Structure formats: C-alpha cells, structure tokens
Amino acid sequence: IAGITQAPTSQILAAGRRMTLRCTQDMRHNAMYWYRQDLGLGLRLIHYSNTAGTTGKGEVPDGYSVSRANTDDFPLTLASAVPSQTSVYFCASSFRTGGRNEQFFGPGTRLTVL
Amino acid sequence: AQSVTQPDIHITVSEGASLELRCNYSYGATPYLFWYVQSPGQGLQLLLKYFSGDTLVQGIKGFEAEFKRSQSSFNLRKPSVHWSDAAEYFCAWGNYGQNFVFGPGTRLSVLP
Numbered sequence: 001i002a003g004i005t006q007a008p009t010s011q012i013l014a015a016g017r018r019m020t021l022r023c024t025q026d027m028r029h030n031a032m033y034w035y036r037q038d039l040g041l042g043l044r045l046i047h048y049s050n051t052a053g054t055t056g057k058g059e060v061p062d063g064y065s066v067s068r069a070n071t072d073d074f075p076l077t078l079a080s081a082v083p084s085q086t087s088v089y090f091c092a093s094s095f096r097t098g099g100r101n102e103q104f105f106g107p108g109t110r111l112t113v114l
Numbered sequence: 115a116q117s118v119t120q121p122d123i124h125i126t127v128s129e130g131a132s133l134e135l136r137c138n139y140s141y142g143a144t145p146y147l148f149w150y151v152q153s154p155g156q157g158l159q160l161l162l163k164y165f166s167g168d169t170l171v172q173g174i175k176g177f178e179a180e181f182k183r184s185q186s187s188f189n190l191r192k193p194s195v196h197w198s199d200a201a202e203y204f205c206a207w208g209n210y211g212q213n214f215v216f217g218p219g220t221r222l223s224v225l226p
Binding site: 004033035040041042043044045048058090092097098099100101102103104105106107108 | 118123145146148150155156157158159160163165204207208209213214216217218219
C-alpha cells in the first residue's frame, strides 16, 4: 500500500541522547517535510526538502537536523535531546513544494524526552 | 507572517446536529486552503481543498467548505454529524512557492 511510514511509533529518551526518527515514502514525491505537533500550537514545520539532495529550515529548526540522500527517505535527527523536544512528530510528503500541493502524512512518532 | 486562526479550541455537538468549524487566514493574496482531519493516534487526512473557481467545495465524508474572500475565511460544514466524526480538525493555508501554515486545530466531540 502506497504511503508514508515512520519509525519508531513511540520512544522514551533520556535527555542528552541522540535520536533519529525515520521516514520513508513510496509515492515518488519530490518534497518531504517534518512537523512537530504540540497541544494548542497545531503543526509547526521543522525542516523540509524540495528534492533529493536539498534541505531547508522551517519555523522551528533548532536542535534538529535532516538529510535527503534519496527520494524515499528523510530522517530527522536530534543530536542531543532536551525535554522541550517532547512532542508528536509527523513526516509528510507532496509531489512538489509549494502551497498548491496536497501533503500526505505519516502516522506519527510520539517522542518523550526525560 | 502568514497565520491561520481557528477560534474554537473545542466544540461539542450532538450526533445528527449540524456542524460549522471556523477558519480565518491573515494573508491577502489568493490562497490555497485545505482542511485536514486527525483521528486519535492517527496522522492527518485531507478532507477537501480550495484552489480557485467555485467557492463552495465538497470533500470526503460529507464535508463541505466555503471560501469567503471578503472575510478571509474558509469554514468547514457538515449538515449532520456522525459519532465517527469526533476528531481534531486542522485548517491549512498555502501559497505559490510557500510551505503550508497550519491552524492550531479544533477538537470535535460528538454526543450520542
């Protein structure tokens, strides 16, 4: 079934530890995105990628890094996790970047940083 | 900066009643507008979208939304709510060359 997969589903992490959230899509979409979802704030864009080999910063990029080595994968790394990074993280993709293009979302990763 | 507001944090309606969820955007240019639904523990699913043309758009699950440029609004409606519609609803704004801006969401509860 075509779509976006994310791993892990949930994770509890000690502060200061490194963590990579995985995201894979099989729709051959050019653009991919990482959002965090916090109560009352909706979804905020962390990083995005217009196409393989390029990345850009979103609204809340600090403390996060991404890479886009190929079309399908877009991992999000927390180099040294802090409690304020406790959130639900969603990966999304679209055919192209830009507001006209519908974004498709993965099921999310619930991350708790203690 | 562009912003999307959803004035109602939480709405409760009875099953079978009509529903309207409000959404306003701040940017004046012709926007692309979307409504997404998020069921508990799930990702977001697109309900409907507006790009241009007819200002009343139909979506999945019996939802519709109306774009009103004069009010900078894109309110979501459903004539008769079902218990399965209980979820979080997000309005989103986009524009050419821009990424999305999401509203904070409205949580819908449905009473039996």
